[in-house]
Amino acid sequence: MNEMAGADASTEATGRPSLVLGVAGGIAAYKAAELLRRFTESGHDVTVVPTPSALHFVGEATWAALSGRPVHTQVWESVHEVPHVRIGRSADLVVVAPATADLLARAASGRADDLLTNVLLTARCPVVFAPAMHTEMWEHPATQANVATLRQRGALVIEPAAGRLTGVDTGKGRLPDPDEIFAICMDVLARGVGVCDLAGRTVVVSAGGTREPLDPVRYLGNRSSGRQGIALARAAAARGAEVTLVAANVTLPDPAGVKVVRVETTEELRDAVVSAAGSADAVVMAAAPADFRPVSATETKIKKTGDGTAPTLELTQTPDILAEISSDRLREGQVVVGFAAETGDETGSVLELGRAKLARKGCDLLVVNDVRGGAVFGADDNQAVILDADGTEVDVPAGSKTDLAHAVWDQVARRLGPAPAATEPD
């Protein structure tokens, strides 16, 4: 194998963040090559540390060429540079993708039998594991116990995605999309050590806009893209929460580590949110449910009459999910968060209407967006004030939807107090 680069690869030495990409021996190793490209193309120095068995799936030459760095699997190479200590110590982030059942077991028990497990023992930066394996292996109590141990020690273990596995099998165990693992890693890298402040918490986020059918081809809908809800779900997963995303007509990719429930109408959204809220520490209603729906949808397409008259739509009100969740409080201590897109009118300013809505809905926090002039919908940036039922207000300056998402989780975390996983002894 190649000689180890002599220069220190840390951020201090190069000015660029220094990442370690650990690759364990699973078929999903080929997807890690795509993840590596995302890291290098976005200006990160990446040292790839495959396990010996990972090289059965993707060879050393691929990792070396894509990272522009030498690749080692054992501690016996370039020993004079003490790589088993240096690589872990100088990393700003270690991500293992895919993490196999065996790698998780070795990491949880503190083994140091190859270079990657040595790196995991010496790293003092955030560590992200993206497991991928067959469903039975993931669900095995031994694997689940190892995952719980790693999480208690502060590692972020991303839930695998569900879908097609090797061969004809389908189920939970797929490596999430490399773009989404990349997004989580960037989030963790930006936030640094101690990022898993929602570990042990279960949260529900709704996103998107509902569609209320008129006939088999038409619906009443709205312009919500689901971006803010996706950003909330992704940010919560990056902070270690178990996340259910109830997505109404969202066409964006599923965030890594998030359970996605797809719905179309406000009624379906209500049922999915209420069912998930029973075990949730926090519910964030970022979706835009239609307030009204046609009294009935016709089974056949509504045709023009030919005499120039248009049909009259009879509408009925849909359930107010936020108000229902807030008054029912399905779990003690649950934090309920609403969003309000306001323009202000003759009855009040944007904030006055926001305060009135917070009281009317009975939620704990209300994120108020000023949407005068069509701002927010479909945009990448967002600006808001977070109103708390205790009277406090937090101004969130213009920034990305991810920034706003973290500001919301900061307030949720403050209300929830220390996370259970963080208070358990190792």
Ligand code: CTP
């Ligand atoms: N919401 C809900 N169920 C509905 C409508 C809205 O849970 N049927 C939630 C939204 O997800 C959001 C909050 O309520 O978190 C505020 O939405 P908004 O449309 O501003 O509230 P409305 O009650 O519809 O108020 P308005 O009369 O101002 O439209």
